[in-house]
Amino acid sequence: MAKTKKAKAIYIWDAVRSINGSVLHNLHEDIDSLLSGGKIYFFLLIMGFLMVYAAGMFGVSAVNMGYREAYGLTREAPWGLLISTYIFFVVTSTGLCIVSSIGHVFGVKQFMPIATRAVFVSIVTIFAGFSVMLFDLDEPFHMIYSIITPNLSSNIWWMGALYGAYLVFMILEFIFLLLKRHKPAAYSGLTALIFGISAHSNLGAVFGMLHGRDFWYGPYMPIYFIASAIMSGCAAIVIFTWLGYKINNEKIDKQMEKALQSVGKLAALMIAILIFFEIWKVITGLVGSEDKRLAIFSMLNGRYAFNFLVIEILIGMIIPFIILIKTRFMNMNKLFYASILMIIGIFFMRYDLVMVGQVVPVLHGINVEEFSGLVSYAPTIYEIAISIGGLGIAIIAFLFGEKVFKGPFKGHKFGIHPLDEVWK
Amino acid sequence: MITRMERREFLKLGLTITGVSVGGGFLSVVSNFKKVFASTEEYRKKYPYKPHYTMLIRQNRCIDCGECMKACVKTNNVPGYGYRTTILERYEKNAIGSKREFIPMLCMQCNNPPCVRACPVEATYKDKKTGIVRMHYEKCIGCKTCMEACPYDARYFNDERHAIDKCDFCFDTRLSKGMKLPACAEACPTKARVFGDLSNPNDEVFRIVHQMQKAVWVLRPEVGTKPNVFYTTSDREVSDEK
Numbered sequence: 145m146a147k148t149k150k151a152k153a154i155y156i157w158d159a160v161r162s163i164n165g166s167v168l169h170n171l172h173e174d175i176d177s178l179l180s181g182g183k184i185y186f187f188l189l190i191m192g193f194l195m196v197y198a199a200g201m202f203g204v205s206a207v208n209m210g211y212r213e214a215y216g217l218t219r220e221a222p223w224g225l226l227i228s229t230y231i232f233f234v235v236t237s238t239g240l241c242i243v244s245s246i247g248h249v250f251g252v253k254q255f256m257p258i259a260t261r262a263v264f265v266s267i268v269t270i271f272a273g274f275s276v277m278l279f280d281l282d283e284p285f286h287m288i289y290s291i292i293t294p295n296l297s298s299n300i301w302w303m304g305a306l307y308g309a310y311l312v313f314m315i316l317e318f319i320f321l322l323l324k325r326h327k328p329a330a331y332s333g334l335t336a337l338i339f340g341i342s343a344h345s346n347l348g349a350v351f352g353m354l355h356g357r358d359f360w361y362g363p364y365m366p367i368y369f370i371a372s373a374i375m376s377g378c379a380a381i382v383i384f385t386w387l388g389y390k391i392n393n394e395k396i397d398k399q400m401e402k403a404l405q406s407v408g409k410l411a412a413l414m415i416a417i418l419i420f421f422e423i424w425k426v427i428t429g430l431v432g433s434e435d436k437r438l439a440i441f442s443m444l445n446g447r448y449a450f451n452f453l454v455i456e457i458l459i460g461m462i463i464p465f466i467i468l469i470k471t472r473f474m475n476m477n478k479l480f481y482a483s484i485l486m487i488i489g490i491f492f493m494r495y496d497l498v499m500v501g502q503v504v505p506v507l508h509g510i511n512v513e514e515f516s517g518l519v520s521y522a523p524t525i526y527e528i529a530i531s532i533g534g535l536g537i538a539i540i541a542f543l544f545g546e547k548v549f550k551g552p553f554k555g556h557k558f559g560i561h562p563l564d565e566v567w568k
Numbered sequence: 569m570i571t572r573m574e575r576r577e578f579l580k581l582g583l584t585i586t587g588v589s590v591g592g593g594f595l596s597v598v599s600n601f602k603k604v605f606a607s608t609e610e611y612r613k614k615y616p617y618k619p620h621y622t623m624l625i626r627q628n629r630c631i632d633c634g635e636c637m638k639a640c641v642k643t644n645n646v647p648g649y650g651y652r653t654t655i656l657e658r659y660e661k662n663a664i665g666s667k668r669e670f671i672p673m674l675c676m677q678c679n680n681p682p683c684v685r686a687c688p689v690e691a692t693y694k695d696k697k698t699g700i701v702r703m704h705y706e707k708c709i710g711c712k713t714c715m716e717a718c719p720y721d722a723r724y725f726n727d728e729r730h731a732i733d734k735c736d737f738c739f740d741t742r743l744s745k746g747m748k749l750p751a752c753a754e755a756c757p758t759k760a761r762v763f764g765d766l767s768n769p770n771d772e773v774f775r776i777v778h779q780m781q782k783a784v785w786v787l788r789p790e791v792g793t794k795p796n797v798f799y800t801t802s803d804r805e806v807s808d809e810k
């Protein structure tokens with residue numbers, strides 16, 4: 145007993161020392177490196193701070209004036225841009241976790257170089273998501289009651305609990321990766337993956353289990369959420385890796401290029417799958433109840449048609465798919481542009497998902513005057529600013545991460561670790 | 569094919585139509601009663617609320633005077649931007665005779681409430697004694713999931729309370745203080761809202777809900793929430809009001 149305790153203590157001491165050694169080697173150096181960088185670095189950094197600053201201003205005044213005044217939400221559509229943005233971020237985080245696990249949890253070599261950065265960005269994006277979410281909750285401190293009087297039949301409860309566990313294991317995994325302790329890293333990664341996927345399918349179920357809302361109800365949502373998360377994760381990892389090399393003024397090396405190509409291929413596969421999801425969503429919806437048909441029509445020729453057909457499908461899926469196939473995944477810049485388009489498309493995918501589900505009032509079917517029309521919603525400047533602030537947080541954290549964890553991200557300092565031993 | 573209007577006339581005539589969906593949202597509950605609630609006995613065993621508060625709305629009596637809403641606002645401090653109860657209006661230009669009808673709406677105090685299932689912190693709950701779906705205002709985090717979950721649009725966010733607010737049959741403001749009726753039922757000049765107790769076989773609501781001659785229905789039965797607010801029509805000539 146005493147022995148294991150001692151061993152543990154030594155282990156922890158080792159860990160601290162090696163974090164000190166490898167990462168926080170010299171505080172001065174780190175601060176210097178935070179303040180040094182090329183044009184792109186500073187441009188993004190300033191943009192990030194401006195975004196967060198604006199979001200802070202708008203966020204504080206939204207709190208002061210009350211969310212009802214500040215946000216465009218209504219009784220019929222109580223979820224809006226902030227919830228969509230939150231979902232966007234956590235979807236991306238889960239996707240990054242899944243994509244990173246292919247390499248360092250499941251041992252697929254081509255995916256290994258991207259792992260550390262993917263894990264880091266995954267932590268960053270989920271924080272960004274939570275920050276945005278905070279501005280949607282009127283009384284975030286009451287969340288203490290999710291521990292005192294938990295409702296175990298609530299999907300939101302499970303989502304929160306599982307995302308909490310997910311975050312803990314992602315952070316552990318990241319620390320182990322920095323420590324080059326690949327075995328515990330892989331195990332934490334696996335645990336995080338399990339929690340992440342469960343959390344994420346629960347988020348899908350938050351929608352899928354609302355049986356008063358035809359557009360969402362059914363087992364489709366949890367599955368769709370996982371599939372789209374992988375696409376999100378692929379796009380995000382390409383974007384952040386590309387940017388990482390850009391701001392450090394380095395050329396993407398062969399190994400990383402191979403890794404990104406594999407990610408690109410996975411992205412293309414996911415696009416193909418998701419297009420089938422979308423097609424079947426539309427076709428099944430068209431033969432469904434009147435409420436569901438109305439919702440689907442709003443996506444095909446109503447107020448969400450541009451979002452859905454042009455941004456989500458054309459810009460977010462078809463064009464990137466063509467770019468990926470045409471360049472045979474070889475051209476890193478094109479891969480980056482395709483990923484940007486994909487991410488934009490995915491953002492609208494979230495927004496459409498949330499808003500189209502609320503477009504038909506729940507009492508539409510009883511044919512009363514009050515609910516004969518569709519529900520309209522437009523985000524206010526407060527909601528837009530806070531959502532952009534989430535992006536700002538992600539950008540700043542990512543940039544600082546690039547500077548502080550420069551070595552591990554490239555996989556140079558630690559080498560491209562053959563994790564085979566983990567699976568022996 | 570029976571058109572919507574004809575079907576509605578059917579109901580108005582008091583004919584028993586089983587499982588017919590009128591206007592997409594109504595379902596006669598009469599001979600479906602057993603199906604919906606298993607058998608009466610079993611139902612009462614399964615939902616052991618005592619009293620089992622319920623409301624019967626005699627829909628054609630509603631004249632949209634708004635007295636119920638006024639009384640509700642006053643009693644429960646409902647702000648101008650929200651409502652706990654409201655009157656919806658249906659207009660059928662092809663209807664024979666009167667072309668309008670008014671549908672009083674409130675929380676259905678569902679026996680199978682999706683709002684309660686959705687709430688992560690048990691801020692909204694089904695009262696074990698009375699079956700009323702109530703709020704622990706101090707617990708609500710404002711996630712609004714219950715608003716999404718409610719198939720009847722019965723909930724709104726109350727800024728002053730920093731919590732969701734909804735109809736509780738005036739439990740907090742009246743019933744718990746010994747009063748017999750919710751404010752709306754008391755205020756209604758035409759007695760369109762009959763408040764009652766389904767656990768009491770002598771109660772007027774119990775008798776109407778369990779008879780077979782006249783249609784009684786609930787809103788959106790397809791969602792399976794098992795509402796405790798029932799709708800029926802009443803003969804204006806018969807003046808058997810309490």
Ligand code: SF4
Nearest residue numbers: 675676678681683718
């Ligand atoms: S009507 Fe809505 S708020 Fe009332 S119990 Fe049913 S689901 Fe809950």
Ligand code: SF4
Nearest residue numbers: 687708709711712714
């Ligand atoms: S808004 Fe309040 S009552 Fe409704 S689900 Fe969230 S915490 Fe529960």
